[in-house]
Amino acid sequence: MFSQKDIFNFWKSQKVIIKVLIVVVLGLVVFAYLPTLQFDYVTQDQWRAFRYPSNEQSYSARLGQCSSELYSFYTQTGRPFVWPTECIEHAFVGEISDFKYLRPLSFAVVILTVVYLASIISSVTGGAVTALVVSAVFVTAPAYSFMYFQGLPALMVLISVVLAAASYNRYIKSLASNRGRYKHLLYSSLLFLASCMIYPAFAFIVLTLALVKFAGSSVGGFVTKLIDLIVTMAFYGLLSGIYYLFVKLSVLILTHFQGNLPSLGSYEVSAQLSPAVVLGRISEVANYFFMMPPMNFPAFHGASFAILVAFSVALGFTSLPPNQKNKYLTASVLVGIAFFVSCAVLLSSTAPWLFSKMGGLETRHLLPFYLFICFAVVFTLKAILQSVFKLGGEKISMAIVLLVLVPISVVQNKNSFLEIASTRAEIEMLRSKISKGVKTGGLTTRNRFILVVRPSQFTPRPIGIENLLTDDKYGNDNAVLASSKNPVSIPWMINAVLREELPDNNLNIVDCGFDTESCVANALANPKNIAVAYVNGSGAPKSVFIKSQTQPYVINISELTSKPVNPVIKIVESPTISATSTLDDFGPQGLFMEIAPGWHAKRNPEYPQTLSIEFKEAKYFDTISFLPQDKTFIARAPKAVRIKTSSDGKLWRTVAQVGDMCSYNSIRGWNKVNLPSKVEARYLEIDILSNCGDPEFLTLRGIKVK
Numbered sequence: 001m002f003s004q005k006d007i008f009n010f011w012k013s014q015k016v017i018i019k020v021l022i023v024v025v026l027g028l029v030v031f032a033y034l035p036t037l038q039f040d041y042v043t044q045d046q047w048r049a050f051r052y053p054s055n056e057q058s059y060s061a062r063l064g065q066c067s068s069e070l071y072s073f074y075t076q077t078g079r080p081f082v083w084p085t086e087c088i089e090h091a092f093v094g095e096i097s098d099f100k101y102l103r104p105l106s107f108a109v110v111i112l113t114v115v116y117l118a119s120i121i122s123s124v125t126g127g128a129v130t131a132l133v134v135s136a137v138f139v140t141a142p143a144y145s146f147m148y149f150q151g152l153p154a155l156m157v158l159i160s161v162v163l164a165a166a167s168y169n170r171y172i173k174s175l176a177s178n179r180g181r182y183k184h185l186l187y188s189s190l191l192f193l194a195s196c197m198i199y200p201a202f203a204f205i206v207l208t209l210a211l212v213k214f215a216g217s218s219v220g221g222f223v224t225k226l227i228d229l230i231v232t233m234a235f236y237g238l239l240s241g242i243y244y245l246f247v248k249l250s251v252l253i254l255t256h257f258q259g260n261l262p263s264l265g266s267y268e269v270s271a272q273l274s275p276a277v278v279l280g281r282i283s284e285v286a287n288y289f290f291m292m293p294p295m296n297f298p299a300f301h302g303a304s305f306a307i308l309v310a311f312s313v314a315l316g317f318t319s320l321p322p323n324q325k326n327k328y329l330t331a332s333v334l335v336g337i338a339f340f341v342s343c344a345v346l347l348s349s350t351a352p353w354l355f356s357k358m359g360g361l362e363t364r365h366l367l368p369f370y371l372f373i374c375f376a377v378v379f380t381l382k383a384i385l386q387s388v389f390k391l392g393g394e395k396i397s398m399a400i401v402l403l404v405l406v407p408i409s410v411v412q413n414k415n416s417f418l419e420i421a422s423t424r425a426e427i428e429m430l431r432s433k434i435s436k437g438v439k440t441g442g443l444t445t446r447n448r449f450i451l452v453v454r455p456s457q458f459t460p461r462p463i464g465i466e467n468l469l470t471d472d473k474y475g476n477d478n479a480v481l482a483s484s485k486n487p488v489s490i491p492w493m494i495n496a497v498l499r500e501e502l503p504d505n506n507l508n509i510v511d512c513g514f515d516t517e518s519c520v521a522n523a524l525a526n527p528k529n530i531a532v533a534y535v536n537g538s539g540a541p542k543s544v545f546i547k548s549q550t551q552p553y554v555i556n557i558s559e560l561t562s563k564p565v566n567p568v569i570k571i572v573e574s575p576t577i578s579a580t581s582t583l584d585d586f587g588p589q590g591l592f593m594e595i596a597p598g599w600h601a602k603r604n605p606e607y608p609q610t611l612s613i614e615f616k617e618a619k620y621f622d623t624i625s626f627l628p629q630d631k632t633f634i635a636r637a638p639k640a641v642r643i644k645t646s647s648d649g650k651l652w653r654t655v656a657q658v659g660d661m662c663s664y665n666s667i668r669g670w671n672k673v674n675l676p677s678k679v680e681a682r683y684l685e686i687d688i689l690s691n692c693g694d695p696e697f698l699t700l701r702g703i704k705v706k
Helices: 004-013 016-037 045-050 059-076 084-092 096-101 103-125 128-138 142-149 152-176 181-196 205-216 222-258 275-291 303-318 327-348 367-387 394-439 442-446 487-501 518-524 631-636
Strands: 449-453 508-513 529-535 543-548 553-556 566-571 576-579 609-627 638-646 653-658 671-691 702-705
Touching: 016 103, 016 128, 016 142, 016 394, 045 084, 045 152, 045 487, 059 084, 059 222, 084 096, 084 152, 096 103, 096 487, 103 128, 103 142, 103 152, 103 205, 103 367, 128 367, 128 394, 142 152, 142 367, 142 394, 152 181, 152 205, 152 222, 181 222, 205 222, 205 327, 205 367, 222 327, 275 303, 275 327, 303 327, 303 367, 327 367, 367 394, 394 442, 394 487, 394 553, 449 487, 449 543, 449 566, 487 508, 487 529, 508 518, 518 529, 553 566, 609 638, 653 671
Parallel strands: 449 529, 449 553, 508 529, 543 566
Antiparallel strands: 576 609, 609 671, 609 702, 638 653, 638 671
């Protein structure tokens, strides 16, 4: 880093015009993100701060729970250092308005990144102002701004950029210093490994920085700089291997102490080296680069590729030795080499995704691309201003600020406001709906089932915003409704807004996911529970059909978008069920909803024990399945059963009899009885003739009739 004295001496040595331009550049960065410091809002990942019980008010309890849950998960994903700031936010945030006190921390890291990155690349950009412009444009890139918008959950990710830059700075110092070279290399290695352990995709900006030095350095010839670039890539390639081994060792240690860890699928760190897969991913990277907007605004497809070509041409011609014979032939060769080298470095910078088992390529995997584009635009524009318009010094700096940074900052200011407008629209809808439900008394008493209709994944932004930000596949993930991206955040959103409406409530949010029937019925058996379920608004139909045993309180977030979805709800009434005997309050009413612990016959029951079922209307079925109370109580489950049906409740016929269900697949769950043929009946009786051996208890948790 640099000391206060270094900053003072630098500032003192600059001309007045340069000082003014530096202030303007930093002011434009503030302007670009100013809306994020003025308004309350909650982005996608920040909703995790409300995954704790609404009556939990202890900061230390939330911090402890967050830490215990996240460090193991992130260690498995190869990011063991990414979670601390998220847990700090979880500990501090009790309601939505608390986020505003923490946002300046993230913005401070943005300013630090701009200044520090500029200090590293200023020697290869031709001055402090041009370096600041590159850094300032870089922090408005979609990949970077997405992380900034996520607040403290992604603050460590922003810090990983600073660590990676510091690693490269130390590496450059090791090349320029004989004394202390190995100390610099050691620090460089530790800083890069720390950055990888936060977010590998961002750590790999070191390769782009190496490419920047290759292009902009005036020290050494083209070949010498190319060799330095190759050596640098080899150095960081070796460190990447060390990082991979460290992560694998960490997971082994974690497994030793915690036992078998849950599978995280594509999130687990595992190398994918299949040539066919890697080639397919290289093609995907190339296509993504060609299609992606180069900055924070929509652009024609191929714009990034055009910038790469222009950069290669500028680099080829600026690398010509003085008085070179065959000028154009040599320049053509250098242009070709520059293009090939740039492609190789950019492809290498995607290694954390390229050789992983992760899913599709996302904008946030490609931060090194944006750093390259920011530098390439300034480098190429500077070359044109020098060679064509014969400008120099402060005039070039002024032109680059006006032509590049000013429009980018204006666009980012708009994008920042749209991010806030999008999430606030979602919050205000939730506030309005839940407030109405609470005031009418239905939401917390009569109707404790909240059904959320999610926006379509194809229209994830509120109406009026979707056309202001590119929603192309190769656009960005900003200004989207949180519920459209991550359904598991919906119960946390409900919890957050309920805390505002009922700050002292003792209600428990039960996440039923997409199960609008059995889970909801099970949850509502407890009067302190609020069941939350959700349905997708995606797909061609304008209506989505839902079955439920109780009328839900609907919050239709898809109404915010240009393609709302209408929920059509069918109330399915449960059959009436009674039993020969019941132990205490453990009646059979919840058998069709699998409500634990299930029905218990009286102690030491006399057999047969009969379950009598009346459907609301005649039902066709050919299987009856039985769910034991628990796999540890198999001896309590029914053994021999006789099944009878009737159309009027008077005339009965036996349709099946099973002598030993204890030998069925009880340990794995349901025991299915297949009837000889399909029957139609409104009444059903199940005579339990014996159980699996327990002398005291006969129990059953669930019944299915299909």
